[in-house]
Amino acid sequence: MNAPSATIDFSAELDALSRDLCRQIPELAHIDPDRLLFSIARSRAKGTHGTYARIAPLRFAGGSREHTRRRGPWRETFRLPVLQHEQREIYYLITIFIPRFLRLSFEQKLSTIVHELYHISETCDGDIRRFPGRNFAHGSSRAAYDRIIKQLVDRYLASNPPEAPLDFLHLEEIRWNQQQIRISGITTPIPRAHLVARSRS
Numbered sequence: 486m487n488a489p490s491a492t493i494d495f496s497a498e499l500d501a502l503s504r505d506l507c508r509q510i511p512e513l514a515h516i517d518p519d520r521l522l523f524s525i526a527r528s529r530a531k532g533t534h535g536t537y538a539r540i541a542p543l544r545f546a547g548g549s550r551e552h553t554r555r556r557g558p559w560r561e562t563f564r565l566p567v568l569q570h571e572q573r574e575i576y577y578l579i580t581i582f583i584p585r586f587l588r589l590s591f592e593q594k595l596s597t598i599v600h601e602l603y604h605i606s607e608t609c610d611g612d613i614r615r616f617p618g619r620n621f622a623h624g625s626s627r628a629a630y631d632r633i634i635k636q637l638v639d640r641y642l643a644s645n646p647p648e649a650p651l652d653f654l655h656l657e658e659i660r661w662n663q664q665q666i667r668i669s670g671i672t673t674p675i676p677r678a679h680l681v682a683r684s685r686s
Contacts, residue, residue, distance in 0.1 A: 499523035528585035544611025
């Protein structure tokens with residue numbers, strides 16, 4: 486069997502693209518790219534249905550590492566662990582699912598990445614952007630959220646961005662299946678909050 490002709494480090498490519506997006510799109514200018522970490526995970530199901538990417542905020546509301554809630558007669562406090570990569574603290578872990586992500590068109594891939602970045606809070610403190618109402622992640626209308634993302638993507642592409650950060654988005658699943666391309670990247674489990682205190686309220 487022939488060796489793959491090239492290796493693409495998806496984590497590095499996503500990092501480079503996110504930095505350019507945050508430079509070029511004013512609505513993402515508040516994001517500190519050094520606080521982001523991109524990982525890859527394997528998607529098993531066939532087809533294009535399912536999750537393409539996921540953002541894990543590593544802080545609770547307001548950027549706090551701890552969150553206290555009432556559960557029946559109990560008062561419980563949870564704490565999120567610190568995730569570090571290359572001596573920098575990570576506030577957001579963004580995971581891309583391969584090969585499902587590869588089945589998207591170029592613009593769908595770009596929209597997926599912008600979609601996840603737009604979830605980052607306006608203060609980039611480890612919390613997500615919170616909309617009014619019960620569905621605070623996407624707001625009262627998912628269609629309205631998607632329209633915002635489309636506007637950001639259209640404006641970015643209209644600015645004639647450099648090709649280098651975008652090249653890897655043209656990769657299709659067939660090339661990966663035929664081992665013409667090997668995909669590498671960081672694989673990091675999502676840090677989970679741990680119960681650190683529990684008392685009767």
